[in-house]
């Protein structure tokens with residue numbers, strides 16, 4: 704049985720929900736945050752009686768993000784792990800996008816992580832203990848047509864995470880990324896069925912990842928077997944990318 708409290712963002716989405724379920728069953732206390740009040744209610748009902756707390760917040764709003772962390776601390780005590788699952792993308796060519804779309808993409812996929820991490824990191828530094836896992840994407844490593852700015856932000860999260868890992872290794876903190884490939888969630892399955900069929904063909908294991916495949920890697924990176932690992936990016940994509 705593992706102990707400690709996880710603060711998870713984007714926790715009511717497809718990968719987030721599987722991650723919450725996995726970490727609760729691993730024995731962690733989980734503070735689940737998301738912008739969707741309704742999805743958090745469903746999550747809370749599903750895990751009634753377990754060590755789950757929920758906080759609704761728009762994490763692209765700095766004050767709301769910092770308050771969500773404080774609220775999580777008030778409910779669950781010190782935060783030992785931060786798992787950033789929050790993310791969003793649409794699919795269209797860059798030339799058809801406008802700056803409002805870019806700002807939304809940048810805010811959800813990068814800025815929200817800065818606010819939450821900036822609020823949590825000092826307590827980890829003080830205790831010289833803590834693990835941060837940022838869910839990025841294979842798109843942040845190899846690019847993805849139709850998702851140019853999203854891919855740029857996922858690449859930014861990777862470089863930022865590696866920098867934080869170097870900066871905070873002296874305090875014994877572990878900071879790593881997961882890079883999901885196509886995963887069976889509403890966000891991914893909203894795409895054109897022909898596109899989905901082509902993608903499945905390109906995956907060596909010939910299937911999308913299940914949200915639980917992503918949760919398993921996050922569980923490993925929270926757990927004690929990853930104590931000597933920092934600054935790494937783990938693809939969970941059935942071999943779609945091999946870099």
Ligand SMILES: NC(=O)c1ccc[n+]([C@@H]2O[C@H](COP(=O)([O-])OP(=O)(O)OC[C@H]3O[C@@H](n4cnc5c(N)ncnc54)[C@H](O)[C@@H]3O)[C@@H](O)[C@H]2O)c1
Pocket residue numbers: 712713714715716717718719736737738739742760761762763788789790791792811815838839840841882883884885886887888889890891
């Ligand atoms: N599904 C995939 O195929 C896939 C592939 C690669 C990477 N990813 C990444 O995995 C992560 C999870 O993706 P998913 O497929 O579960 O998506 P999802 O849309 O199901 O979950 C994302 C969650 O983030 C929440 N969120 C969005 N904006 C928010 C905001 N402003 N404040 C707070 N919460 C907000 C949403 O409400 C949602 O619950 C994302 O970072 C995504 O980029 C997913």
